Amino acid sequence: xxxxxxxxxxxxxxxxxxxxxxxxxxxxxxxxxxxxxxxxxxxxxxxxxxxxxxxxxxxxxxxxxxxxxxxxxxxxxxxxxxxxxxxxxxxxxxxxxxxxxxxxxxxxxxxxxxxxxxxxxxxxxxxxxxxxxxxxxxxxxxxxxxxxxxxxxxxxxxxxxxxxxxxxxxxxxxxxxxxxxxxxxxxxxxxxxxxxxxxxxxxxxxxxxxxxxxxxxxxxxxxxxxxxxxxxxxxxxxxxxxxxxxxxxxxxxxxxxxxxxxxxxxxxxxxxxxxxxxxxxxxxxxxxxxxxxxxxxxxxxxxxxxxxxxxxxxxxxxxxxxxxxxxxxxxxxxxxxxxxxxxxxxxxxxxxxxxxxxxxxxxxxxxxxxxxxxxxxxxxxxxxxxxxxxxxxxxxxxxxxxxxxxxxxxxxxxxxxxxxxxxxxxxxxxxxxxxxxxxxxxxxxxxxxxxxxxxxxxxxxxxxxxxxxxxxxxxxxxxxxxxxxxxxxxxxxxxxxxxxxxxxxxxxxxxxxxxxxxxxxxxxxxxxxxxxxxxxxxxxxxxxxxxxxxxxxxxxxxxxxxxxxxxxxxxxxxxxxxxxxxxxxxxxxxxxxxxxxxxxxxxxxxxxxxxxxxxxxxxxxxxxxxxxxxxxxxxxxxxxxxxxxxxxxxxxxxxxxxxxx
Amino acid sequence: xxxxxxxxxxxxxxxxxxxxxxxxxxxxxxxxxxxxxxxxxxxxxxxxxxxxxxxxxxxxxxxxxxxxxxxxxxxxxxxxxxxxxxxxxxxxxxxxxxxxxxxxxxxxxxxxxxxxxxxxxxxxxxxxxxxxxxxxxxxxxxxxxxxxxxxxxxxxxxxxxxxxxxxxxxxxxxxxxxxxxxxxxxxxxxxxxxxxxxxxxxxxxxxxxxxxxxxxxxxxxxxxxxxxxxxxxxxxxxxxxxxxxxxxxxx
Numbered sequence: 001x002x003x004x005x006x007x008x009x010x011x012x013x014x015x016x017x018x019x020x021x022x023x024x025x026x027x028x029x030x031x032x033x034x035x036x037x038x039x040x041x042x043x044x045x046x047x048x049x050x051x052x053x054x055x056x057x058x059x060x061x062x063x064x065x066x067x068x069x070x071x072x073x074x075x076x077x078x079x080x081x082x083x084x085x086x087x088x089x090x091x092x093x094x095x096x097x098x099x100x101x102x103x104x105x106x107x108x109x110x111x112x113x114x115x116x117x118x119x120x121x122x123x124x125x126x127x128x129x130x131x132x133x134x135x136x137x138x139x140x141x142x143x144x145x146x147x148x149x150x151x152x153x154x155x156x157x158x159x160x161x162x163x164x165x166x167x168x169x170x171x172x173x174x175x176x177x178x179x180x181x182x183x184x185x186x187x188x189x190x191x192x193x194x195x196x197x198x199x200x201x202x203x204x205x206x207x208x209x210x211x212x213x214x215x216x217x218x219x220x221x222x223x224x225x226x227x228x229x230x231x232x233x234x235x236x237x238x239x240x241x242x243x244x245x246x247x248x249x250x251x252x253x254x255x256x257x258x259x260x261x262x263x264x265x266x267x268x269x270x271x272x273x274x275x276x277x278x279x280x281x282x283x284x285x286x287x288x289x290x291x292x293x294x295x296x297x298x299x300x301x302x303x304x305x306x307x308x309x310x311x312x313x314x315x316x317x318x319x320x321x322x323x324x325x326x327x328x329x330x331x332x333x334x335x336x337x338x339x340x341x342x343x344x345x346x347x348x349x350x351x352x353x354x355x356x357x358x359x360x361x362x363x364x365x366x367x368x369x370x371x372x373x374x375x376x377x378x379x380x381x382x383x384x385x386x387x388x389x390x391x392x393x394x395x396x397x398x399x400x401x402x403x404x405x406x407x408x409x410x411x412x413x414x415x416x417x418x419x420x421x422x423x424x425x426x427x428x429x430x431x432x433x434x435x436x437x438x439x440x441x442x443x444x445x446x447x448x449x450x451x452x453x454x455x456x457x458x459x460x461x462x463x464x465x466x467x468x469x470x471x472x473x474x475x476x477x478x479x480x481x482x483x484x485x486x487x488x489x490x491x492x493x494x495x496x497x498x499x500x501x502x503x504x505x506x507x508x509x510x511x512x513x514x515x516x517x518x519x520x521x522x523x524x525x526x527x528x529x530x531x532x533x534x535x536x537x538x539x540x541x542x543x544x545x546x547x548x549x550x551x552x553x554x555x556x557x558x559x560x561x562x563x564x565x566x567x568x569x570x571x572x573x574x575x576x577x578x579x580x581x582x583x584x585x586x587x588x589x590x591x592x593x594x595x596x597x598x599x600x601x602x603x604x605x606x607x608x609x610x611x612x613x614x615x616x617x618x619x620x621x622x623x624x625x626x627x628x629x630x631x632x633x634x635x636x637x638x639x640x641x642x643x644x645x646x647x648x649x650x651x652x653x654x655x656x657x658x659x660x661x
Numbered sequence: 662x663x664x665x666x667x668x669x670x671x672x673x674x675x676x677x678x679x680x681x682x683x684x685x686x687x688x689x690x691x692x693x694x695x696x697x698x699x700x701x702x703x704x705x706x707x708x709x710x711x712x713x714x715x716x717x718x719x720x721x722x723x724x725x726x727x728x729x730x731x732x733x734x735x736x737x738x739x740x741x742x743x744x745x746x747x748x749x750x751x752x753x754x755x756x757x758x759x760x761x762x763x764x765x766x767x768x769x770x771x772x773x774x775x776x777x778x779x780x781x782x783x784x785x786x787x788x789x790x791x792x793x794x795x796x797x798x799x800x801x802x803x804x805x806x807x808x809x810x811x812x813x814x815x816x817x818x819x820x821x822x823x824x825x826x827x828x829x830x831x832x833x834x835x836x837x838x839x840x841x842x843x844x845x846x847x848x849x850x851x852x853x854x855x856x857x858x859x860x861x862x863x864x865x866x867x868x869x870x871x872x873x874x875x876x877x878x879x880x881x882x883x884x885x886x887x888x889x890x891x892x893x894x895x896x897x898x899x900x901x902x903x904x905x906x907x908x909x910x911x912x
Contacts, residue, residue, distance in 0.1 A: 076704045112702050112714060119711040124814040125782045126710060140778030176707065184902050195902040200838075201845045207899075208842035212662070215897050238699035264695055265724065265766060266759035278761040281693050281848055282678025289675055319671075337672065349675075351761070380844070382697055385676025387842040395673045431893065431908040438911070439883035441894050442665060443843025445901050449836055453876045471706045474773065477845055478747070479832035480800045480867045501710045502782030504774065 042084075042101040042108055043069060045634065049548070050089070066090065068545055071100045071635025073525050073538035075178065075518035076113040079241045080525040081106035082636055083114055083518065085541040094121060094519060094541060103536060104638040105244040105529035120517045121561070126501050127514040128562025137495070138487045138508045147563065150496075150511055151570075154464065155577035157494055158190070161463050162584060167192045168432045169463035169493070173448065174198070175470030178523045178538070179567060181419055182605075186571045188425040189589035190578070193432040196446045201476055203240070205380035207444035209390030214403075216411035217444055219394060220528035221372035222644070223248040225407035228367035230260045230360070232284055232393065233378030234267035240376035244529035260360045262287070262379065275360050282383035283350035288392035290346035291361035293338045295399050296331065300365025303327070305401025309647070364396055370407030371400045404647045406531070414643045415528035417535050420612040422593040422605065434460045449476050452485035455492070463493040467505055468515075468567065474504040483508060498567060514564045516540065521556065521566035522602055524609060533643050535613055536636040537606070540566065544632055556602070568602045603628065615639045665895070666884040667841060679837065680848045687763065690733060694743065694849040695766040696830055703770035709783035712817055719786070719808070721771035721827040722755035726762040730754065733853065740856035743767075745849050746875055748800075748833045748867035751860045765853070771827030772863065777805070784811060784818060788826035788863055798870040802829070804863035828863045835875035840882040887911045 043051045048069035055063040067086040074081045074097075082103025086095045097117045101108030120126075132145040161169050172187060173196040187194045199207070207217035223229060223245060229252065233239050236246045253259055253272070260275035261267075262284055270276040279287055295301050306312065312330040316323055323329050343354040343361075364371050373393050380386035394409075402408030434454050435446040447454075449472070455461065473479045473486070485491055486508035497509035506512045515521065523538035542559035553559055556566045572590050576599060579586035592600045593608045610616055610627035616637050620630035631637065651659065662671045670676075677683065680693035702708075702718045709715065723741060735741065737756045742749050752767065760766065774790040775782055789806040807826040811818050837846035886893045891910045894900060 076708065112717065113704055113708065113711070116708070116711040116713045119713055122815070123710040123712075124818070125780075125784060140776065140780075142780065175705070187902060193902060193904055193908075197901065200843050201847075204842045204844035205839065205846075208844070211898060215899075217899055234698060237701040242701070264761040264764050265698060267698070268701070280682065280761070281695055281764060282680060283675075285673075285675040289673070292673075341675070351763075377697065382695060382846060382848040383676075383678035383680065384837070384839055384846045385678065385841075386839065386844060386846060388670070388674055388676050391673045392675070427903055427905045429905050429908065431904050436894065436900070438885040438887075438893065439880060440838070440840075440843040441886040441888055441892070442841050442898070444899070445843075447838065447843050449845045450838060450876065453836065453873060456873065469707065473832075474706045474829065475831060477831055477834035477847070478836050478867075478869070478872045479829075481869050481872055483800075484798075484869060501707075502775070502780050503706055503709075507776070507779050 042099070045102070051086070065095075067095065068548065070539070070541040070544045071102070071537070071633070072519050072541050073523065073536050073635070074110065074114045074117065075176070075521075075523075075538065076117070077242075078176070078527075079106065079243050079529070080178075080527065080536065080538070081110045081114055081243055082108070082536060083110065083117065085519050087541060087545050092542070092545065094118065097519070100635050102634050103636045104532055104534040105241075105527065107247065109243065109247055111243050117518050120500065121519060123501065126561075127499070127512060128564060130514065130563065131512040133510045136487075137489060137510065138483070140507065142512070145511075147565065150513060151574055151577050154494065154496060154511070155574055157464050158574075159578045159584070162190065162192075162578070166463060167194075167428070167430045168434070169461060170194045171196050171432075171434070171462050171464070172466045172468065173470050173472075174468045175475070178469075178525075181421060181524070182568055183571070185421055185425060185589065186575060188428055189575060189586050191428050191430070193428050193430040193435065196435050196448050196451070198448060198470065198475075199445050200443065200447060201449050202381065203376055204444045205383075205386035206375050206377065206390035208387035208442060209380060209392075210394055211444065212387075212391055213394050213398070214411065216413060218376075218412035218528065219373070219397070219403075219409040220412050220415060220530075221374050221409045222405075222407050222531045223252055223372050224530060225370060226252055226257055226367070226372035227370040227407060228258050228260075228363050228372070230262075230364065230371070230373045230393070230396070231269065232262045232375040232380070232389065234263050234265065234269040235261075235374055236269040236272060237267060239374065241527060241529045245374075248530060258363055260363075275356060277350075277352045277356060277360070279350040279352055279379075281379065282386070284379045284389045285385075285392045286341065286349040287346045287352055287357055288389070288396060289338055289341035290343045290357050291364060292392070292395050292399060293335070293341045294343065294358060294361035295365045295396070296335050296338065298362070298365065300362070301399045302368060302401030306399070310398065364400060367402070368400050369402045369405040371397065371402040372407060373397060373409055404645055406642075406644050410528070410531065410644070412528040414646055415531065415533050417526040417533055417613070417639065419524055419526075419535070419609045422600070422608045423589055423591070425589050434462070448472075449478070452478070452481040455485050456481070461491055461493070465492050465495045466498060467495065467509070468498040469500075471503040471505045473508065479504070498570070500564070513570070514562070515570070516556065516560055516564050516566045520560045520564060522568050522606060524606070531642045531644060532638055533640040534636060534638040535616075537631040539632060539635075547632075554601075566602075568605070572600060572602070606631070613637065613639060665888045670841070678848065679846060680850050685850060690853045692729075692763070692765045692851055692853060694851045695764060696769065696834065696849060697847045698766055698768050700768055700770055705770060706773060708770070709773045709786035712785045712815070715785035716823070719771065719823040719827065720825045721768045721830075722753045724760045724766040725754050725756055726760045727756055727758055728762050729765075730756040735855075740860060740862060742854050742856050742860060743830075743833075744852040744854070745833045746835045747869070747872040748865060750828050750830050750833045750865040751856050751862055752828045752830070753862060765851070767830050769831075772829035773826070774802070774829060784808070784813070785821065786826070790863070798868060800867045800869065802832075802865045804861050807863075826863060829865065833865050833867055835872045836879065837875075838879050838883075840879070840884065
């Protein structure tokens with residue numbers, strides 16, 4: 001077969017009159033980069049130190065570019081998929097981002113937002129220096145200011161608040177999480193109950209519904225091994241962890257798994273489903289309960305699972321004290337409880353036909369322990385009582401015995417690794433009612449979107465307010481109430497916005513502090529994307545390139561553009577300045593675990609964590625690397641391939657004791 | 662749930678939503694608005710600095726089924742005024758078969774803005790707007806200019822071909838805290854009408870006194886702590902940044 005590309009008539013003409021460069025196809029001699037037959041999707045890691053490609057912008061001139069390839073993690077959506085950054089060895093410039101095939105969750109496949117990281121780091125409008133407000137808050141006037149001044153001014157204010165026991169006036173409000181573990185440590189070192197988040201505009205509904213069953217506030221399906229999948233949302237294209245999930249769902253579908261989707265739109269997801277159920281918003285629970293009724297009535301439930309794992313005797317005793325306690329009576333009473341949820345009732349509420357409800361219910365029942373379901377936001381986030389939707393969804397998993405099983409839905413914490421950190425601070429002695437008010441004892445979690453109203457009611461004030469990659473004026477409901485709160489210096493004393501780019505909330509800050517994008521910062525990532533368990537590294541790639549070239553780098557900002565910092569180093573530095581003489585006891589938590597008395601470096605922090613990841617030191621040793629160097633080189637590590645059936649594992653006395661404490 | 666004063670919800674059950682059909686008068690142009698759907702190509706308000714993504718996705722029209730549009734006399738691209746509990750926004754309608762009849766939807770992410778006094782930022786994705794506080798708590802946002810091609814450091818700025826910029830819908834939503842989960846219940850009951858003379862795509866209005874009232878109404882449905890033993894929260898529930906044990910009890 002000839003590899004010679006053919007020129008079209010127009011191309012030949014354009015080439016002839018010099019409109020485009022000579023395409024050089026006619027001689028058929030484009031030198032292949034790899035040996036014939038060596039076609040692969042990704043550069044092999046042994047070539048990452050010197051990978052050669054033709055310069056794409058100079059085509060058809062054949063200019064070779066040499067790259068060093070550094071792994072990192074995407075920082076756009078919550079999935080944190082693995083990226084490979086291609087750094088030009090000659091110019092030191094990051095040229096592009098592609099997928100990291102060694103990432104256990106994304107497996108080299110990424111969505112459009114991953115490669116677009118290059119746009120974000122090269123954005124001509126990005127913030128390169130710390131800025132301080134001039135004139136009234138929100139007036140739009142700014143001046144450049146040094147990091148030294150920023151750190152000293154903020155540290156003095158926090159120090160004063162802590163010394164005056166106004167710990168509840170310090171709040172860190174985060175939009176895109178990422179370095180929670182790190183930040184929780186910082187806040188507890190300061191002794192403040194200062195964590196606020198975006199969860200209650202996102203997943204609080206589903207979290208509550210799931211937690212009411214078993215304390216696990218999320219369920220993550222083993223889609224790869226499922227026989228039937230029910231998704232409430234456009235999960236394939238935009239659900240939580242959609243990229244790692246979508247590739248596994250489609251693999252399942254290709255091997256015969258059937259899919260049902262509840263969505264009001266004919267989304268990409270609905271269009272791939274075997275059953276598209278366009279439920280009227282908020283009626284999903286009625287449909288799910290009708291399915292539960294069918295599974296009960298037709299005996300499709302998993303009796304062994306229910307007998308073992310449901311407190312059916314306690315329920316009979318509480319709700320039906322006159323009934324003899326037996327499993328048969330439990331099923332009988334359960335059928336009575338849900339008798340009204342006929343498929344006809346479900347149709348009347350939701351608009352989904354009776355036949356579709358029956359069909360899907362029977363398929364779920366037949367899939368048994370291999371029934372996977374997902375609801376993260378969507379219906380449970382849109383509706384009053386939406387938490388019951390997630391609870392009813394898990395009801396189907398309970399009835400079919402598909403919790404914790406291969407092809408079922410897994411409690412999230414089974415598949416998420418919690419890093420062991422150096423010298424953890426004790427819990428804080430404060431409860432912040434601006435975050436957890438009395439009215440919402442069951443909330444998951446902080447009542448973040450009510451903050452402006454709480455301030456308006458005079459429930460408290462904030463002296464130092466950090467917003468980090470968080471834009472409530474734009475993203476949250478009722479943004480003008482946020483503007484009213486943010487412009488009021490009596491309610492919010494100091495507002496520092498930590499963000500890579502200007503946004504509608506940063507316009508109403510006192511300080512705007514530029515922080516790095518995905519390839520300009522450190523983080524660790526571990527999410528419940530599938531039945532495995534893994535950890536990944538987000539690292540500043542130019543810092544890593546400098547290290548590979550033997551150049552000593554002390555702080556990430558040395559290799560970042562302008563004066564862009566990363567958060568980890570910001571918090572360490574700020575904490576030292578809050579406690580300059582060590583008298584507050586804060587500094588103790590930012591001391592190197594390896595060099596007594598010295599300030600902890602970010603390298604030491606991650607070294608300490610990676611040395612304690614199960615299996616990582618051994619894997620690193622095989623490569624002749626330290627655990628930290630292993631993560632710098634490969635970007636991710638899978639500690640377990642399958643975590644299943646933990647509920648059937650017998651605990652030792654010690655484990656039982658620890659689980660209770 | 663019994664311990665925490667919600668015995669009626671002791672089992673998995675069905676709660677009628679705040680946008681249930683019982684409360685929607687469709688002949689008056691009322692609809693449930695689903696404002697939450699995400700696009701695979703954007704991420705909240707953080708992708709405005711990514712030119713490739715803005716090039717792919719830069720409009721957020723209101724999705725409406727053909728039968729609803731026919732019934733109400735709306736045509737594709739008609740400018741509508743979407744009235745929420747606390748104000749309104751102006752948006753173009755997209756008439757489509759790919760939508761459930763009786764429901765409208767508008768995507769998230771789009772409708773970013775900057776005021777003339779703000780630093781130049783996110784030019785791939787921001788409308789230029791003016792914000793007027795007509796009187797205390799009455800806020801009007803007018804779009805001055807959509808997205809514009811421009812000269813700059815990045816030559817792609819001059820190649821921007823999209824002009825729309827979309828509409829910032831979330832700012833016109835009242836808060837809806839679910840009394841149990843604490844979730845903001847995003848869906849909105851809205852009333853649709855043709856845009857008024859002078860309304861421009863992306864314009865909006867909000868009354869924050871009204872939004873404070875809606876907050877109070879929802880807050881009134883909560884059933885506050887303490888729970889059993891004077892607890893603020895069940896000890897077995899997760900809580901970010903757990904404080905010392907004694908702080909879990911109300912004195």
